[in-house]
Amino acid sequence: MKRWLPLLLVPVVAGGLLAVSRRGEDSFTVAEKKTIASLALTALPKLQPDPSNRYGDDPAAAALGATLFFDVRMSGKGNVSCSTCHKLERQFQDDLPRGHGVADTDRRTMPLAGVAYNSWFFWDGHRDSLWSQAITPMEDAREHGGDRAFYAHFMQREFGERYDRIFGPLPDLSSVPEHAGPLGTPAEQAAWRGMTPEQQDGVNRVLANIGKAIEAFERSIMPEQTRFDRFASAIAAGTAPGKDAAFSELEIEGLKLFIGSANCSTCHNGPRFTDGQFHNTGIPPVASLPPDHGRAEGVKLVEADRFNCLGRYSDARAGDCGELRFMAKSGKGLERAFKTPSLRGVAGRPPYMHAGQIATLEDAVAHYANAPAEPKDGSELHAITLTDRGRMALVAFLKTLGG
Amino acid sequence: MSRRLLIVLVAIAILAIAGWQLAMRMFMAAPGDLDLSLSKKSENGLYAVSLAPEQAPIREGPLESFILTVKMANGQPVEVSRIEIAGGMPRHGHGLPTEPRVTAALGDGRYRIEGFKFTMAGWWQIRFTIEAPPGRDEADFNIVL
Numbered sequence: 001m002k003r004w005l006p007l008l009l010v011p012v013v014a015g016g017l018l019a020v021s022r023r024g025e026d027s028f029t030v031a032e033k034k035t036i037a038s039l040a041l042t043a044l045p046k047l048q049p050d051p052s053n054r055y056g057d058d059p060a061a062a063a064l065g066a067t068l069f070f071d072v073r074m075s076g077k078g079n080v081s082c083s084t085c086h087k088l089e090r091q092f093q094d095d096l097p098r099g100h101g102v103a104d105t106d107r108r109t110m111p112l113a114g115v116a117y118n119s120w121f122f123w124d125g126h127r128d129s130l131w132s133q134a135i136t137p138m139e140d141a142r143e144h145g146g147d148r149a150f151y152a153h154f155m156q157r158e159f160g161e162r163y164d165r166i167f168g169p170l171p172d173l174s175s176v177p178e179h180a181g182p183l184g185t186p187a188e189q190a191a192w193r194g195m196t197p198e199q200q201d202g203v204n205r206v207l208a209n210i211g212k213a214i215e216a217f218e219r220s221i222m223p224e225q226t227r228f229d230r231f232a233s234a235i236a237a238g239t240a241p242g243k244d245a246a247f248s249e250l251e252i253e254g255l256k257l258f259i260g261s262a263n264c265s266t267c268h269n270g271p272r273f274t275d276g277q278f279h280n281t282g283i284p285p286v287a288s289l290p291p292d293h294g295r296a297e298g299v300k301l302v303e304a305d306r307f308n309c310l311g312r313y314s315d316a317r318a319g320d321c322g323e324l325r326f327m328a329k330s331g332k333g334l335e336r337a338f339k340t341p342s343l344r345g346v347a348g349r350p351p352y353m354h355a356g357q358i359a360t361l362e363d364a365v366a367h368y369a370n371a372p373a374e375p376k377d378g379s380e381l382h383a384i385t386l387t388d389r390g391r392m393a394l395v396a397f398l399k400t401l402g403g
Numbered sequence: 404m405s406r407r408l409l410i411v412l413v414a415i416a417i418l419a420i421a422g423w424q425l426a427m428r429m430f431m432a433a434p435g436d437l438d439l440s441l442s443k444k445s446e447n448g449l450y451a452v453s454l455a456p457e458q459a460p461i462r463e464g465p466l467e468s469f470i471l472t473v474k475m476a477n478g479q480p481v482e483v484s485r486i487e488i489a490g491g492m493p494r495h496g497h498g499l500p501t502e503p504r505v506t507a508a509l510g511d512g513r514y515r516i517e518g519f520k521f522t523m524a525g526w527w528q529i530r531f532t533i534e535a536p537p538g539r540d541e542a543d544f545n546i547v548l
Binding site: 038266267269270275276277279322323325326327328329330331333380382 | 463464466495496497498499500501502503504517518520522523524
């Protein structure tokens with residue numbers, strides 16, 4: 001019987017090989033190829049209309065939005081525009097740990113490529129449309145530092161005709177105070193309270209339309225093709241990647257880790273490398289800043305936002321507002337959970353995380369490998385074993401997501 | 404001799420299957436023996452429950468809705484007073500990213516449940532807790548994207 005024993009290994013190996021042979025001839029398994037294809041830019045679906053913004057695909061609105069995006073007069077002191085932090089030549093971000101408009105803010109400026117694909121905006125998702133996002137910094141004292149009545153008067157003064165052609169006639173602003181708003185200084189708030197509901201509604205609508213024009217512009221900011229995308233296309237087609245698209249051994253190793261044992265593509269999935277959801281990954285808070293509860297606070301703010309999908313300034317029907325209607329409002333996963341950022345272009349824009357806590361890509365990879373415990377609320381991360389070479393490989397792969 | 408050959412052949416067959424299973428398990432996100440049936444008895448056998456996506460196949464990303472049908476074993480439709488929905492991804496230790504709920508009772512024991520969102524590929528589990536006059540019972544469904 002003994003001489004039969006080694007033969008028994010043959011079927012085990014054969015059975016195993018039969019399964020493994022489904023992996024294909026080259027260095028990627030069938031499952032890996034499928035995942036790689038799902039990350040490529042070619043997998044990005046056509047951008048769907050935003051039902052909450054009927055001007056979202058109106059070229060005249062996009063043109064006005066572009067003008068407003070770069071106009072520093074869209075601020076309390078005439079020195080801050082959207083592009084102050086969202087810099088065109090810097091992936092629409094500012095390279096700072098935390099954005100700086102009129103003053104320092106508490107969070108990292110996000111890049112804008114593919115932003116219109118999001119369901120939630122800001123790191124904590126406290127807005128549910130690109131237009132309601134765009135108007136929020138305008139009234140923030142540390143960002144644009146302006147007030148609602150001022151923006152309405154400014155539109156009338158500087159862009160009245162363009163506004164009218166897109167949105168119809170501006171409301172009568174003749175008796176609206178020059179400065180008034182529900183979020184401004186005590187004097188501005190008092191002036192706002194002194195306005196009639198009709199005046200407030202008129203001003204609110206102008207503000208919403210400013211946001212809708214800016215969204216129409218921002219919908220054109222799309223992710224660009226990268227070396228990874230050229231590599232992925234070749235893998236999908238079963239051809240050899242072209243000269244610049246060919247990956248080094250280290251980059252291939254990094255890609256395999258990314259979609260495999262390092263678990264990166266669990267959250268960084270799809271062609272934008274994000275699931276668009278909120279996760280607590282144990283990023284340490286910045287000691288000098290007030291506590292940031294992330295999504296736990298974001299759900300309350302977006303529900304209370306009068307410019308949300310279900311509000312009167314939205315063009316959507318209730319049936320189009322599923323993200324808001326079915327949003328998770330409770331549960332342990334919300335506290336200090338922040339939105340998964342896209343990784344496209346990531347190597348070109350340190351520092352990282354929601355308040356710029358991590359200076360380099362190497363340190364960011366190290367954070368996910370070490371998965372430090374989250375003091376209070378429990379990180380979703382599980383520590384993974386990465387060799388020094390594995391870390392280098394992941395960084396090398398992440399660099400292929402730009403240029 | 405022939406008996407010995409038979410034993411060896413059986414062993415070969417078993418081991419080949421084991422080798423195949425082992426290799427497949429290494430490449431699959433969900434356990435191979437996962438119950439993927441969308442019609443089943445509730446845990447304590449009170450109801451016959453079936454789940455049907457309103458749009459097939461189920462997609463990764465957009466909101467999805469399902470029709471949950473609750474009947475007695477004899478096929479009589481059940482008028483449900485409450486359906487609780489929970490779930491998540493057992494392998495990732497997180498719950499559902501949204502709060503789905505019943506939005507319409509369609510009659511004949513059928514209930515529309517809206518607001519599911521499957522944010523990533525892999526194994527998802529959904530648990531329905533059904534409260535109705537015959538009693539409270541649960542039904543778990545597995546969905547693999």
